[in-house]
Each structure stands twice: as C-alpha cells, then as structure tokens.
C-alpha cells in the first residue's frame with residue numbers, strides 16, 4: 576500500500592475516533608485533503624483511494640494541478656477548495672475553477688467572486704475566515720466585524736455562505752486547542768441565532784483535528800498527515 580493511501584486510512588481512523596468520542600457521526604465531518612506543494616500525481620493517488628475533496632493555497636499551482644487532474648480523469652467529480660490568501664486581482668480564476676473558498680475576509684473580495692462566478696456553475700460555497708487569535712494572526716475578519724460581513728456576503732447572488740473558517744495559533748495542549756475552536760463554534764451559533772443559515776465549521780489541521788471535531792468541525796483540512804511534510808510553504 577502506498578504511503579498516501581496508508582495515511583488516508585490513518586486520518587480516516589482518527590476522524591472516526593474523534594467523532595465517536597464527541598458523539599457525532601463520521602459522515603458529519605468532511606475530510607479536505609490539503610495538497611498544496613504536492614504534485615498532481617499525489618492527488619491522483621489520493622483519488623484512487625477514494626478521496627474527492629482537495630484544498631489548495633497557491634493559485635497558479637492549483638490551476639495547473641486542477642488541469643492535470645482533469646486531463647488524467649476526465650469527467651471525474653472532484654471538489655476543489657481554495658484555502659489560501661486571496662489577492663483581489665486573482666478572484667476570477669478562483670471563481671471559475673473552485674467549488675469552495677474558505678478564506679474570504681473582506682466584502683470587496685466576496686463581491687468580486689460573486690460577480691465573476693460563471694452563470695453555468697452553481698453558487699460558489701464560501702467560508703468567512705475569522706481571526707480568533709487576535710493580533711497573533713494577520714488573516715481573517717475580526718470577531719467584531721464578522722456579523723456585518725456575514726450579513727452582506729449572505730446577500731450576494733452567486734455565492735452561498737456556508738460558514739466560518741479559522742487557523743488558530745498552534746497550541747500543543749488540547750484544552751487550549753479546544754478553547755480556540757469553541758470560539759469559532761460560538762460565533763457561528765450567534766450568526767445562526769441572527770438568522771444567517773450556515774452549516775459549516777472549517778477548522779482543524781493535522782495537529783489539532785481531534786480538538787476541532789470535539790468542538791463541531793464539519794470540515795477538517797489535513798495536509799501533512801496525508802501527503803507528508805512539505806519542502807516549502
């Protein structure tokens with residue numbers, strides 16, 4: 576068995592265990608395989624093992640990979656998620672080639688994605704990235720600005736606001752990992768109480784997946800535990 580196939584099985588087992596410990600169904604947690612920096616061959620191997628959703632951070636690398644996978648497996652339904660920082664002059668290819676974007680933090684970007692989403696595709700699924708670690712992180716909308724951004728994004732015609740995403744500061748203690756994820760969960764609950772219908776919490780990476788699932792993650796974004804350590808970021 577290849578390393579990637581073996582790793583996918585191990586990650587799946589971790590998700591099963593964490594979901595079960597939290598009294599949740601395995602099916603309520605989607606595994607997003609983060610393939611950034613790894614070649615199309617690695618993605619094809621994961622697809623061969625049944626993985627269908629992939630996360631990418633770097634646009635040009637992602638576009639090349641999406642094209643290569645499309646050529647190798649024409650007609651195969653693969654879900655591509657953009658999870659990297661978004662430059663405003665790069666929104667069109669993102670709106671065209673991806674199914675999800677997890678890293679929306681400004682209305683301007685959301686408006687461009689909505690305007691540029693091709694008519695023949697369904698709505699682009701959106702998560703708002705929230706800065707839950709305060710000044711330690713530069714990325715993400717502040718908790719204070721989140722409700723207004725969510726209200727506006729929810730109105731955009733070719734987007735579907737699905738939920739929230741966060742990348743907390745790395746913590747080794749599980750209770751600290753959980754505290755950060757619990758904040759994101761509570762922010763999502765507050766939005767729902769305000770009438771914004773969201774169903775997604777994109778949180779948890781290779782080192783904190785169990786804590787994220789314990790706090791309600793519906794998408795975990797796993798890179799190195801599947802593909803190995805990256806030679807560069």
Ligand SMILES: *Cc1c(COP(=O)(O)O)cnc(C)c1O
Nearest residue numbers: 609658780781796797798799800
């Ligand atoms: C790279 C990356 C991941 C995956 O991180 P691992 O620690 O390799 O699992 C998840 N989410 C985002 C936004 C990333 O950039």
